[in-house]
Amino acid sequence: MKVHKGIRTGGRSARVQKAVHEAVHELLSSHDREALTVPMIAQMSGVTPSTIYRRWGDLPSLLADAALDRLRPDDDPVDTGALATDLKQFAEAYLDETGSELGKTMLRDVVASGDNGTTMRCAEIARCRLAVIVERAQKRGQWTPSVDQLVDGIIAPMTYRILFDRQPPTTKELFVMVDRCLIREKAEKPKD
Amino acid sequence: MKVHKGIRTGGRSARVQKAVHEAVHELLSSHDREALTVPMIAQMSGVTPSTIYRRWGDLPSLLADAALDRLRPDDDPVDTGALATDLKQFAEAYLDETGSELGKTMLRDVVASGDNGTTMRCAEIARCRLAVIVERAQKRGQWTPSVDQLVDGIIAPMTYRILFDRQPPTTKELFVMVDRCLIREKAEKPKD
Structure with a gap:
């Protein structure tokens, strides 16, 4: 296909x-x-x-x-003035699109298409939107994790739970994932 | 199906x-x-x-x-005497099974089956093996993250990269994921 x-x-x-x-x-x-x-x-x-x-x-x-x-809205992610809340708003909107029964079916269609171009475009959509948020935070002078770290820490566990578990994450669990990305990177920083 | x-x-x-x-x-x-x-x-x-x-x-x-x-070996995960190395050995073996072209096809078959029982059994296999490793560490008196945190931090990003990105993670990237699970939980601990 x-x-x-x-x-x-x-x-x-x-x-x-x-x-x-x-x-x-x-x-x-x-x-x-x-x-x-x-x-x-x-x-x-x-x-x-x-x-x-x-x-x-x-x-x-x-x-x-x-x-x-459906996953590629026309507008940039909302600018709330801070990295953590920008990420939470985006993550919640992404969960809205993918966490419903219809959203799960869409993700499944993307994987089942068996076409690497399609699955990579799906990853690229999330990555591009996270890049906008990260760049915005850097312009504010805030320290940020890398886009890859945010994909690993937010998009990947959300998608895994939707595709493999019975339940998508709750909003609360999602926000814990966001906070962890920020906490953990701070904890790693002194090691650099 | x-x-x-x-x-x-x-x-x-x-x-x-x-x-x-x-x-x-x-x-x-x-x-x-x-x-x-x-x-x-x-x-x-x-x-x-x-x-x-x-x-x-x-x-x-x-x-x-x-x-x-294929994902359900007969033996328990190898006991290396320490949590970090137990997790790394298991993660590397799991990557061997799922990160090849054949492994990716297998994961895709599981998702494409559209059957929640099948996808959940897939998640359950990883969860059970992680539970053995966590329990073993706790018996040694070591502090451990929860099994869910390990699924979110290791299995989910590995699976997401295999299914959605062009490349599975390298062994080095995988070990960084394991280390992050352990670092981040330590960083969160004082907050309890």
């Missing part, structure tokens, strides 16, 4: 992508995921099934691509 | 499971995963395809079940 990776901006291609992604999200909110078909999505988005097959290859790849779209 | 969850011990049932799992592992070592079929596995293990369908439901569920079997 392969997801189309090129970024096409503007024109018919962008309109098709937007319409098809919107149709997927709307259908997923009203139908059981197993009930979705390519012709159904084509009809709702006003394109032909062959357009979908040509662009996305198959249904699982389209679902994975649409899932990533 | 559902994986048979009951534990049947001894007799024909156990023999069937062992033969079928062994056939899957042997075929996976010599064939491309996509080339595997139920009749092929049935022939190699000396059972009928209908036995496999009755017991495992479908091929993805059988592959997920066989994958879990």
Whole structure:
């Protein structure tokens, strides 16, 4: 399975992508995921099934691509004025998107697509948003952990619990993960 | 998809499971995963395809079940005499099983099975082995982080990198994760 990776901006291609992604999200909110078909999505988005097959290859790849779209909001993460609260706001929003039954299905679609490009784009979305938060803190003159450390300490345990455990973390548990990233790095600092 | 969850011990049932799992592992070592079929596995293990369908439901569920079997060694984790080195030995062995191309495929099969029982059994295998290591350290009178903290700090980032990043962690990165679990908990201790 392969997801189309090129970024096409503007024109018919962008309109098709937007319409098809919107149709997927709307259908997923009203139908059981197993009930979705390519012709159904084509009809709702006003394109032909062959357009979908040509662009996305198959249904699982389209679902994975649409899932990533949900994780990539247009706006930068909220600026609360401090690193810890910026991270908590972002982590909570990310948990909202991925911790629901639908969110879990989206993450599963991304992994099941078996396409390294798709899974890496998923990791890259979180990484880019964390990079914005870290850079902002550094401009304020605050010490920060690295983006990789934040992925390991927040995104990874959240995702592991969603995919492998019965329950996603609670908001409280999530905030403990954020605090730990900050505490632990301070504890390591004197060693440098 | 559902994986048979009951534990049947001894007799024909156990023999069937062992033969079928062994056939899957042997075929996976010599064939491309996509080339595997139920009749092929049935022939190699000396059972009928209908036995496999009755017991495992479908091929993805059988592959997920066989994958879990690989992660569950018969022996307890090695006792090196100290918590940090016990954890490092275990983490390295777990990375050996899951960090290869075949290991990644196994983890992906577990997630893609879409069966909560299967993903939770996967998490439970790591948790049980970590619990043995933690209990052993406590008997030695050593302070330890909780098993959940070790899952969040070692198993989750390792699994996330394998499933979502291009590269699994290196052994060195893995050992840093282990050390961080131990450092960070010490740093938090005075707060209690």
